[in-house]
Amino acid sequence: xxxxSSHGALAQILATDVASDVMRALSARERRYVMYYLLDRGxxxxxxxxxxxxxxxxxxxxxxxxxxxxxxxxxxxYHSHLPALVDAGLVEFDETExxxxxxxxxxxxxxxxxxxxxxxxxxxxxxxx
Amino acid sequence: MTLADFVxxxxxDRKTLVVYANEAAPDVAxxxxxxxxTVERExxxxxxxxxxxxxxxxGDFVGAFGLIDLAELLSPPIDRPWDRDDGSQPWRKLYExxxxxxxxxxxxxxxxxxxxxxxxxxxxxxxxxxxxxFQSERAYRAQADVYRRLAADTDLEIHVYxxxxxxxxxxxxxxxxxxxxxxxxxxxxxxxxAEGDPTNACAMLAEERDPNSFFGFWTYDPDRVDAMxxxxxxxxx
Numbered sequence: 566x567x568x569x570s571s572h573g574a575l576a577q578i579l580a581t582d583v584a585s586d587v588m589r590a591l592s593a594r595e596r597r598y599v600m601y602y603l604l605d606r607g608x609x610x611x612x613x614x615x616x617x618x619x620x621x622x623x624x625x626x627x628x629x630x631x632x633x634x635x636x637x638x639x640x641x642x643y644h645s646h647l648p649a650l651v652d653a654g655l656v657e658f659d660e661t662e663x664x665x666x667x668x669x670x671x672x673x674x675x676x677x678x679x680x681x682x683x684x685x686x687x688x689x690x691x692x693x694x
Numbered sequence: 695m696t697l698a699d700f701v702x703x704x705x706x707d708r709k710t711l712v713v714y715a716n717e718a719a720p721d722v723a724x725x726x727x728x729x730x731x732t733v734e735r736e737x738x739x740x741x742x743x744x745x746x747x748x749x750x751x752x753g754d755f756v757g758a759f760g761l762i763d764l765a766e767l768l769s770p771p772i773d774r775p776w777d778r779d780d781g782s783q784p785w786r787k788l789y790e791x792x793x794x795x796x797x798x799x800x801x802x803x804x805x806x807x808x809x810x811x812x813x814x815x816x817x818x819x820x821x822x823x824x825x826x827x828f829q830s831e832r833a834y835r836a837q838a839d840v841y842r843r844l845a846a847d848t849d850l851e852i853h854v855y856x857x858x859x860x861x862x863x864x865x866x867x868x869x870x871x872x873x874x875x876x877x878x879x880x881x882x883x884x885x886x887x888a889e890g891d892p893t894n895a896c897a898m899l900a901e902e903r904d905p906n907s908f909f910g911f912w913t914y915d916p917d918r919v920d921a922m923x924x925x926x927x928x929x930x931x
Contacts, residue, residue: 598743601742601743605738605739605742615755616712616748616755616758617714619748619755619758620714620746620747620748620758620759620760621714621743621746623746623758623759623760624743624744624745624746624759624760624761624762624763625743625744625760627760627762627763627784628759628784628787629757629758629759629784629787629788629791630757630758630759631757632754632755632756632757635755635758683741686743
């Protein structure tokens, strides 16, 4: 961990007025990735989320995600991550269309999603920048 | 049947390469934009994650990996088959992902990088027939030391195909087939049958369409490998 960047993220998190269920929802890496991606897109199919999570994870870990890896990401997406994000009011999930839509988020929640993503990125790649 | 038919056969496959990257990322996927591979692009935010790539075959997910590993596959190190033994370079895993995906505009260095991957497999397996088309005597001369060591350190049966002549000395384990004419002059090929072991058979074949610009594919399909080996043996040995 780079002390400076984690301190910055922490300060930002402490400064935000965010409900604890949102904090809990963002405790898993997959959910942080989904939320960060949804900040940009707004609305995506679970099929695309499966590809994005598989690719993003593989790129972070410098490996190859296989069809089996993607399948197990989708299983945890359906059974754990999406329900947690729905309960925290961060997304809506249309099960008949298999589409996930970002809920309307306050500025502080958006800032938090970006801040935890940036802190994670810096700590995962300490030599970058 | 000709070598061109093998290239055409692979081109009937339908694959899609989806590149997720921010706009500043290098366009490395262009080498796979061929008739059998469609490249699509999805943009990521500029401060977002490192780019990644998803390969699909007829709609089914095949694999996903970092754009950086694809970039490294396309700028391979100049090494020797026996230098690649630890498997630590992440980009090497991509060869199996790109099974039967045709590529275009590979230069000599990129061709050599891929060739090393399949030579390394032959080196590790150590038995079976390795057939290599070098186009010209000059190209083989540049690799003759590598092949001498491959022959000395393994039980491989090695066949070398040249469009022109070869007058230098060669170890007994290497059979050099010479004066084979225009088809061999145009194609860079390597076929390893792994002595019939379907998990290790592999081949690559590419046509030099413009000077230093190759169009082709590699494959781990044992039937395709067998057909290519049979073709070379029946036609040129």
